[in-house]
Every structure is written in C-alpha cells, then in structure tokens.
Amino acid sequence: MGEPxxxxxxxxxxxxxxxxxxxxxxxxxxVGVFTRxxxxxxxxxxxRASPVKVAAQELGLTVFQPERVSEAxxxxxxxxxAPALLVxxxxxxxxxxxxxxxxxxxxxxxxxxLLPRYRGAAPIQRALMAGATETGVTVQWMIEELDAxxxxxxxxxxxxxxxxxxxxxxxxxxxxxxxxxxxxALVREGRAPRRPQVHxxxxxxxxxxxxxxxxxxxxxxxxxxxxxxxxSPRPGARTTHKxxxxxxxxxxxxxxxxGGKGIPGQIMELSDEGIEVAxxxxxxxxxxVQAAGGKAMxxxxxxxxxRLRLGEQLGG
Numbered sequence: 001m002g003e004p005x006x007x008x009x010x011x012x013x014x015x016x017x018x019x020x021x022x023x024x025x026x027x028x029x030x031v032g033v034f035t036r037x038x039x040x041x042x043x044x045x046x047x048r049a050s051p052v053k054v055a056a057q058e059l060g061l062t063v064f065q066p067e068r069v070s071e072a073x074x075x076x077x078x079x080x081x082a083p084a085l086l087v088x089x090x091x092x093x094x095x096x097x098x099x100x101x102x103x104x105x106x107x108x109x110x111x112x113x114l115l116p117r118y119r120g121a122a123p124i125q126r127a128l129m130a131g132a133t134e135t136g137v138t139v140q141w142m143i144e145e146l147d148a149x150x151x152x153x154x155x156x157x158x159x160x161x162x163x164x165x166x167x168x169x170x171x172x173x174x175x176x177x178x179x180x181x182x183x184x185a186l187v188r189e190g191r192a193p194r195r196p197q198v199h200x201x202x203x204x205x206x207x208x209x210x211x212x213x214x215x216x217x218x219x220x221x222x223x224x225x226x227x228x229x230x231x232s233p234r235p236g237a238r239t240t241h242k243x244x245x246x247x248x249x250x251x252x253x254x255x256x257x258x259g260g261k262g263i264p265g266q267i268m269e270l271s272d273e274g275i276e277v278a279x280x281x282x283x284x285x286x287x288x289v290q291a292a293g294g295k296a297m298x299x300x301x302x303x304x305x306x307r308l309r310l311g312e313q314l315g316g
Contacts, residue, residue, distance in 0.1 A: 002188035004028050008083035008103065009061075010069065011052040012036045015169060016089035018177035019110055020052060023087065024059045026181050028188070031081045034074065036092050037065045070096035078102050085187055087180065088142065097144050105187055107142040110180045112172045114138060114154055116202035119147035124169055126205035128230035131222065133159050135168070137176045139183030141194060148202075150194035152183045162252065164232040208235075215239040217265035217315050221253045221282030236290060239265075239315045241308065249296055250288035265315040267308055274299035277314055 005028040009020055012035050024030055033056040041048035056063045066074030070093070078086075079102055086107035088095070100107050113123035115138040120126070127135045136156040141149040155175050159168060186192035208231070215224055215237050228251045231237045236247035254276050262268050262278035269276035275286040290296040291306070 002185075002190065005084045005105070005184070005188050006031045006082070007184070008032050008034065008078060008081055008086045009052075009056075010034045010086065010088040010091040010093075010095070012050045012092045013090040014051045015112065015173045015176070016052050016091070016110075017055045018173045019087075019089045019180045020055055021059065022177040022181050023184065024061065026184070028085075028184065030061055031083055032064055032077070033061050034064050034066070034069050034078070034091070037067060068093060070099050075099060075102075085184065086142070087184065089176065089180065094146055095142070100142055100144070108152060108180075108183055108187065108192075109140055109142045109147075109149070110176045110183075111138045111140060111147055112169075112176065113205070114156060115140060115147060115151060116197040116199060118205040119202055120205035121207040123205040124172065125165055125208055125230040126203075127159065128163075128165060128168065129226050131226045135159055135172070137172055137179050139179050140197075141192075148197060148199065150196050152186060152192050152194075153179060155179045162229070164229045164250070166233045213238045215248060215315060217277065218280040221279040221284045224279050224284050225251050225253055232288075233296070241306070241312075241314055245292040246314070247290040247296075248286055248288075249290055251284050251286045254283040254285040256283065256285075262311075263313075265313045267310055267312045267314065270303060270308060270310065272300050275303070275308065 007028050007030050009030050011020060035050045035052040038047040038049050053063050064077050068074055075098055083103045085105045086103045089110040114136040118126050134156060136154055138154045139152040143149040157171060157175055213231060213235060228237045228248050232249045236249055239246050239248060256276060264278055264280050266278045267275060268278050268283055277284045277286055286299050288296060289299050289302050
C-alpha cells in the first residue's frame, strides 16, 4: 500500500468536489486545499465561496485562497506545506513550473476527457458540441504545457444520445472520484506509469465564447441540438423571440417532414410537445425554454403564456 502521502489539493469548481471528498476519506493526509478567491456572484453581487472551499470546510480541511498559487504568496504557502504530491482538479489556473517543482513526487491532474482529445477548459461542452459518442476521464502527470502530460490511467464513458452538460458533468465527476484516488494510490506505491500522449492526435477545448452561446439556425438541426445539449442547464443556448432573450434548454431533431420548407429560425409547428423550428438542414423540436427573468419551463407551458405564431422568426 505504501506510506500515506501528504497531499496539497488544488480545485475550485463543482467537478472537483467528489474527488476531494474521495481523497479525504482515503489513507492520505490532505495538508492544504488551494482554491480561487471568493468572487461576487448573483444579483446582489455578494461574495461567494467556491464549491471546493465549501466542501473543504465541511471536511475540516485547511483552505488557502491566494490570488494565484504561482505567485509569491501562494508559492510560499505551498513550500511551507512541503507536500509529497499535488493533486489538481478543475482549479482554473495554469500553474507554473515553480509550483510543479515543489512536491517531491510531482503533480497529477484529473481531466474530463480521454486525452489527448479535448485538452483545455471546456472538454465536456466541446465533446457534446461535436456530437461525440464517447468521452471519459484521464489522470495525468502535470507539466507546464496544459493537459499534455504523460497518462497514468483513463476511464471511458459512453455519451447518451440525449444527454446534456449537466448529466454528463455529474457522471464524469463521479467517475473521476474513482479514478483519481486510484491514480494517487499508484503514485504512493511507486507504480504510476508514464504513458506519453500522442500529441499529433490532440484536439482542443477552449472556454466557450459569448458568441458561441447564440443558436445559429442556419446550421443543421443536429448541430443546433448538440449546442443546446452542451450548454444545458447552464449557461443555456440563446435565441430571441420578438427581440427578447429566450434560452433553449432542451431540444431534439424533429422527425416531421417540415425541415427545409421554412427559412432558418422560422416557427413551423406549435404543439403540446413543443415548438418546431426550421434549421439550415432539417428542423428542431424545442422542448424546454427559459425567458429572460423567468423560470425554466416546458415549451408547451411557455406557449400558454406567450403568443407565438406559425411563420414567426426566432433569432436575429
């Protein structure tokens, strides 16, 4: 089994919480949890702690929140802790070579894709946007180049046909909470492999830009549906109805034969099932929406309180 390790954990987002809890329940000693500083959030712009900070405090772990762990304050704290291993999950900062040199055994990262596919900040969203049918998690050795380190282990997961970001995120977070402790155990036992990535096969998953949130109805129905899946339940794919924001939170390709009979974005049918909208190729059945300032609801319920007419246009 090997001697228990002193671990410094770096994480911020929801995705990291199951792994933090799993490691805290294991044999190793988490000597410090580094997370991003509290940020203003919500309508009141009150300071909000990261999900990792909340979980760490519940677990009785010591929390550190330097503006950047790679700068003097954060680096100084890390050196004082002198961890044997650093474990990073959804931290939100690209750490420096100086940080990576502190832990005696190195640093490992849990990433939400089967590397080298989807390196970057938004691997789950990008996989859904691309219509991928498989993804997974990777435990890798960290190097300065983002998500390019040698692989310790991977676990694959199928992407279901109608799965969205929320459900896939939670499944991969749970899978990661199994894979990361297994990877740490291999490090502890001195058996962690270093399998180089095939860099020529790498694809990239940069953060979602604001303009990518907007539905382009000239795209194929499949492309529109994949965008909706990738952005649901948050932040939501955006279109407009009568110049007012309307988020599309669930949709599927329509099996009706109206596709191609209307201009992209045109409302072709209204039914108890939803709102059928023409796309560049085929048509999309909008199933769930959220108006600006309103609650998420079924498209059928939205139709009860909003006048939509056949032939009207969604989007610009």
